[in-house]
Amino acid sequence: MAMQxxxxxxxxFxxxxxxxxxVLIRNPWENWHNPLDPDDLAGLACEEGVEARLIVRDGAGLSVEQGPLPEARFGKLTDDPWTLLVQAVDHYVDEVAALVEPFRFVPNWRIDDVMVSYATDGGxxxxxxDQYDVFLIQGLGRRRWRVGPRCTSATPLLPHEDLRLLADFDATEEWILEPGxxxxxxxxxxxxxxxLGKDCMTYSIGFRAPSRAELIDGWSGHQADLxxxxxxxxxxxxxxxANPGEITASALDRLHAMTIEALSDRDAFVRWFGQYNSLPKYAEADxxxxxxxxxxELRGLLAEAAPLYRNPASRFSFIRRTGDILLFVDGQCFECAGEVATLAEHMCEAPVVAVDPALAASQPVxxxxxxxxxxxxLTFDGEA
Known part of the structure; x- marks a missing residue:
């Protein structure tokens, strides 16, 4: 059950x-409780295929260790402040995935994942x-957040192999966050x-925003391949x-038109973007x-009204067209009309899909x- x-x-907002x-939003939850135990987060960081980092403060510097981490590593940590970061925890823990539900006033296609951090005092x-929007939810303990001005790609950074740290940071606002x-x-x-203190956990719900460079590179490359x-x-x-060395205006007009014409097919762009945007970030959640x-078996389960569960690592979205919709799931496109289109829209709404048993008789469904x-x-097994 998602917290509200x-x-x-x-x-x-x-x-x-x-x-x-x-903006700081003081504990707006109806009944906040921390959804993940710190030991379980550490366990995830030790698993193959899970993206994790351990950041330890050593004097004035920060060192970074990439996961998977050996279990024994946590027993060797000293009193130096450290932070454990684990990406896409919502793909593995239902209670963490439920944190995303209250924020679905932002379209699903913009949602990235939930990163969870655990830090000791001073970590x-x-x-x-960052290049994306983020909601930072304090799950356990306390954390002091300072926020400064907007940055750009020209903002000076400290030399570091693994972290993009600001060379100068002048905070304009400061808050201490409590659980919730x-x-x-x-x-x-x-x-x-x-x-501030031990056992500090933060849940970071991040939102994707494709850059213009990514769109141009992906779309032009797709069209070029065709x-x-x-x-x-x-x-x-x-x-x-008069001069064979000149590239004339008429030649340039023709070259430019060739390029623009190949990239101006909006219908083709719609289908490409739906597939591109729905590609899973972590395909390991197979x-x-x-x-x-x-x-x-499928007909029988649907006739029994067995619920369908979305893979939390999968990305579902649709684009409406005249008379039908295009459903995009994990890089694949499905053209859907009629009752199939209605079901496809329901699939994009929530992580659990209730299917009308009458649809068990529909071959397109x-x-x-x-x-x-x-x-x-999708699966009928909620524990997959």
Whole structure:
């Protein structure tokens, strides 16, 4: 069961703070409780395929160790402040995944994952800035957060192989967060969090925002892969030039038009972006069954109203078109119409999907659900 926010004005937040300025939200939860034990977080950091980092303060510097970490490492830590960071914990722990639900006033396609940090007294990752929006939820203990001005790619950084730390940090605001408090930080704002006392846990819900460079690189590369070799510059109306060294305006116009025309197909861009954006960040969370689901078994489970569970590492989204929708799941595109489109929209709404038992008689529904189960995006087993 997802914890709910009480007394949080979403409309006001979006109008006054979203991508504009930081804001502290004092414990807005109806009944806050820390959803993950520190020992369980340490256990995750020791597992293969889980992205984790251990950051230890040694004098004035910070050292970084990449996971997976050996279990014995935690017993060898000294009194020096340290921080453990584990990415995508929502992919492994249902209670952490539930933290995302109250923030779905931001479209699903923008949600990245939940990073969880544990820090001892004085632990932190140093002053830095991120390229994405983040809600920093204090889960356990206390942390002092300082926030500074907006940064840019030209903002000076300290030399460090693993961390992008600010060379100069002048805080403009400062807060101490207690369990349940939330600090929202928009992209590019400098910030620095330091644990106050032992057992400090913070849950960072991050949101994706593709850069213009990423979009251009991905979209142009996709289109280039589809073009035939014979699609080349042509000039059958070539005239004699006064100087053969000149690249004429007419040639440049034709070259530019070739490029723009290849990238201006909006329908093709729509399909490409849906697939690109739905690619899983961590493909290691593999729910593919050993054998494809049998049609009779699938019909029986749907007829019994068995709920379907989304793989927490999977990304579901859809784009509405006239008469149908395009469903995108883990880089795959499914064209859906009628009752299948309605079901596809429900799949994108919540992590657990209740299917009308009457749909067990629909072959298009069976085809879609079977494809999503076989590719590891859905399962009837909530413990998968």
């Amino acid at each position: 926010l009480a007394g949080f004005d979403i409309g006001r 979006l109008a006054e703070h979203w991508q504009k300025r930081p 932190g990752v140093g002053p830095h800035f 408090d939330i600090l929202y930080v928009p992209p590019l704002f400098a910030h620095d969090g330091v644990a 073009l035939p070799e014979e699609d080349r510059y042509a000039d059958p109306d070539l005239d004699l030039q 729910w593919r069954p050993e054998q494809p689901i049998e049609p009779a 069976l085809t879609l659900v079977a494809a999503l189960i076989d590719q590891g995006s």
